[in-house]
Amino acid sequence: MSKKIIRRAQVATAHLPDTLPEIIKQIYASRGMKSAQELELNVARLQGMTDDTALMGMDKACQLLHQALLSKTAIVIVGDFDADGATSTALMMIALSLFGSNHHDFIVPNRFEYGYGLTPEIVDIAAQQQAQMIITVDNGISCIAGVKRAKDLGMQVIVTDHHLPGHTLPIADAIVNPNQVGCNFPSKALAGVGVAFYLMLGLRKYCRERNYFSEQGIAEPNIAQLLDLVALGTVADVVSLDANNRILVDQGLKRIRAGQTRPGIQALIEIANKNQQRLVASDFGFAIAPRINAAGRLDDMSYGINCLLATDLSTARVMAAELDDLNKTRREIEQGMQVEAERVMNSVDLVGGLNQESEDKPLPFAIALYQKDWHQGVIGIVAGRLKEKCHRPCIIFANASDDSEQGDNAEIKGSARSIPGLHIRDLLEHIDSQNPGLILKFGGHAMAAGLSIKQKDFTQFKQQFNELAEKWLKPEDLASIILSDGELSADLLTLEFAEQLREAGPWGQNFPEPLFDDTFTIVQQRIVGEKHLKIVVQKDTAQGKQVFDGIAFNVDVKAWPNAQAKQVHLAYRLDVNEFRGKRTVQLMIEDIRVV
Known part of the structure; x- marks a missing residue:
């Protein structure tokens, strides 16, 4: 589904040291950093706090x-x-x-x-x-x-x-x-x-x-x-x-x-x-x-x-x-499962006739899929991939064991991934309290959880999962949003500033790595590694035309390369690419769309 790019609002930065560049102060403050003390990432402060x-x-x-x-x-x-x-x-x-x-x-x-x-x-x-x-x-x-x-x-x-x-x-x-x-x-x-x-x-x-x-x-x-x-x-x-x-x-x-x-x-x-x-x-x-x-x-x-x-x-x-x-094997299994999960999602009745997203057939509020030949070792990864693609809470189920003689009484295991606005463990606990015996066991966090149910109860669980998600989620929760730190001036599209951003971390969950967005002119584009878009883009500046390498992973190869596209709007992270001892600026593209 398409994502909407929203730029973060400018916030006060006076509480952070003047020795920092203003853009770094803005990045920190917009992520909730409340004092200069939080910049002190040392063991003494760790033990003290x-x-x-x-x-x-x-x-x-x-x-x-x-x-x-x-x-x-x-x-x-x-x-x-x-x-x-x-x-x-x-x-x-x-x-x-x-x-x-x-x-x-x-x-x-x-x-x-x-x-x-x-x-x-x-x-x-x-x-x-x-x-x-x-x-x-x-x-x-x-x-x-x-x-x-x-x-x-x-x-x-x-x-x-x-x-x-x-x-x-x-x-x-x-x-x-x-x-x-x-x-x-x-x-x-x-x-x-x-x-x-x-x-x-x-x-x-x-x-x-x-x-x-x-x-x-x-x-x-x-x-x-x-x-x-x-x-x-x-x-x-x-x-x-x-x-x-x-x-x-x-x-x-x-x-x-x-x-x-x-x-x-x-x-x-x-x-x-x-x-x-x-x-x-x-x-x-x-x-x-x-x-x-x-x-x-x-x-x-x-x-x-x-x-x-x-x-x-x-x-x-x-x-x-x-x-x-083992990791290469895991990726192969996962890719096959993901393709199959998307096929199922687009062709099978998910909940009450809702399947492929369109104006008259929107996606359900929550997605639950099960297939007996899926590998339980990678269901969490597939759930995460589908969650990212559809921006819906997803649970992927697989057989708990190879014993097929149990039939409908067989246990199946699910791995759940959620979106902001829906606490997945709380949702499972609510389903469990309202439907005793439906869930055999469960546990987890706000954004990820695991559970077991009987195979015969999958349809009932899927319905309960979607109905409760519809009650708990607000329409704005279902909007897939990319939060951007705004446009990065050309004088900061440098190796030195990319290094400075790396050192300003560590970045991670709820303290996300800086992401910027801007419009560029396409110079070159090609697919590498089967489904990754390698692109060279150009930016007109007061100093002349500047050229940058970029890469977007797992693109739709039916849409890219696009010979008709002349300009693109990119949401990207500024990174450092190392190749044969040479270090250059690289745009890690999160979102690409033709202007």
Whole structure:
């Protein structure tokens, strides 16, 4: 669907330092930056603004972990099968070793066998490994049955999570989650890896106060060395880059650029053909995290975790290469599913006769699609792609297992992605409360969630999903809008300013990278890589004609190249292209339309 470009309103900038260019001040202020202090992305400010003791449950969790270290308790870490879960697991594995533990291991549920989180089946596997304590990372807050099973078997359980809790909490020995009711921790946007990081900060303080390190004869660990993992997991999980998360990401990036990162991350940067010294936050989300995620989507996330845990670069490179191959396979599956999903969306009755968008047949308020041969490992990506294309909340379902004998009683799993204006987890909770038994289980955030239903109930769920979305969404919520920072003067279309914008980050969720719009004259245009438009455009300035390279990914190859087009209006990000050691300005095109 077509998008509308709206320029951000000019806002007051007097509260920001005069040493900054006015356009940078305007960009910051329009994203809600309220003081010069928020520019200070250092560890001292991080610790000052978010004291780890403010995390509810921290003291109890540290007490249990301190005692576990002293008694050499067998600990099993149970993670999640995405990049946040992988970095959380790796962080906890490394940190416990720094605290002197030799009795810890990890389990990551295979999504195709056990599903998400601490299930009773995963607890039984931990019990076979003689686990005495389970620590969840990036999951656990909704794992009522799994925690109960662990307690019934006599295990201690510490839940660390950031997902929104339901009405009932698990009966864990300690819960550390900034989003649990009563928690005063100011940064509610922490990713799972951020929660794990703060727990380790709290544990170090707790152990220091009890002379643990001196008595055990070990050095007090430098928890900051884990910030590369924190930065990667935080960006990968697309959590809001509030002031606290911006510091975490910035500090992690600085360590990586300085060469202070673990072999696994270095190998992933290499295989993605990124420059480690010039890495930016978006590289985490678009280049590194997808390769880690591919392991959990198609195979076993423990492979991605072991890559992060690799202690030498040669081993890490072998693992990174295999993750790269998995990612290529993931892309092929995803592309096929996306084409099929769009075909279904355009030809099949979605809800009450609504299908392909037109004046008399608009799109439904919410889209739910299911096909038995779709791969559950990539349904979240496809849901996200369709959400972007249609600007509607989308849920893509796939079979939960290969067992087709169950027929209509078979369980299907859905991955949901939403748009601003509709809290997808709240919507699922409302459907669940009004239709007991329709949803077997669910969980998630405002913008993303997961759920399971019976195959026979798909039609009923799809109808409920669309009807409730229609009630909750306002017409303006359905307008696909590109927010622009306006026209960029020709004297700023330079390599120097592009570098300045990169350094002004990190950019990410709810602190978006600057985007500009303007009209240009086309000089050249061609398709590369099957569906990407490589374009050269020209801008008339007081200094004469200036020419710029641009690229637009995943264009409609039926519309481009367009020999009739002479001028185009572009919405673009100013970036730096590196090729054979040469650095040039490049326009990363978000939207292109003929003038």
